[in-house]
Amino acid sequence: MGNIFTSEDRKRIKEGIAGKYVKVAISPEESFKYPTGRAGLEAQNYDPEILNALSEEVSASYCGVGNPFSLGPLRTGETVLDIGCGAGVDSIIAATMVGPDGRVVGMDLIPEMLERARDNLRKTSLENVTFQEGSAEDLPFPEASFDVVISNGVFNLVPDKEEALKDVIRVLKPGGRFMLADQVLTTSQPADTKSMVESWAG
């Protein structure tokens, strides 16, 4: 699908995403049609024990579309990549699950979201999380780097989903797990490229 987009299309898509998520970094509660923050985390049945350990400010920045951890447990000592980590709430939760011997990398396209993620991390005592900038279509990691890749509400925004998925396979170890919460279309895709670009950029 990727090659149907021109570089101008891609630029508009990226600008559209950046435009929205710079606002999300400041006030997530006004940007979504579903509950965010603590209410969102509780509605998605995140582990109450882990939620209780999160500061109010950290949980307030949650705006995921589902609970990737409901798809299976993370084991202590595992390495985890969170693609499109946003304000880093899932990364912080993953880091709690894998423990000090595990490692979590949160990656996001938008620097403002990463700033928010680093602020959130400073409100915890975790030392096994790092945040870095990067695109889902070109993951800045060597192959077989992770046991688990999680992602929450991000792949619907990625123009070249198939390339991005192949890159997930590349950075996962053999037998690695991909745990995805996302939005899927319930109707068929817009027929022409122009309206597809508009749906991301608009």
Added chain:
Amino acid sequence: MIRKAGFTDVEMVSETGFNSSPVTKGVLIRAKTPTTVDSVRRDVSSSDLIGMYDEFFNAAYSEGAIDRKTKHLIALAASLAAGCDS
């Protein structure tokens, strides 16, 4: 698409109830990357395999401390001793 990208055990587990627009719905999906054996099976075509076997065969029988002819004779003796003569 997830399967097409090369994942195995792809499973759409449930809906999350968080829908960001009237035409999308939140879903939970899990998948695995192939184990090494799976990926060798999938990624290597039969012509590649023949090429890889040739490469191995030629490397094994290359001239070294033991010359090529002696290596073949040893292999022949080993085959006969193992009963591979029928």
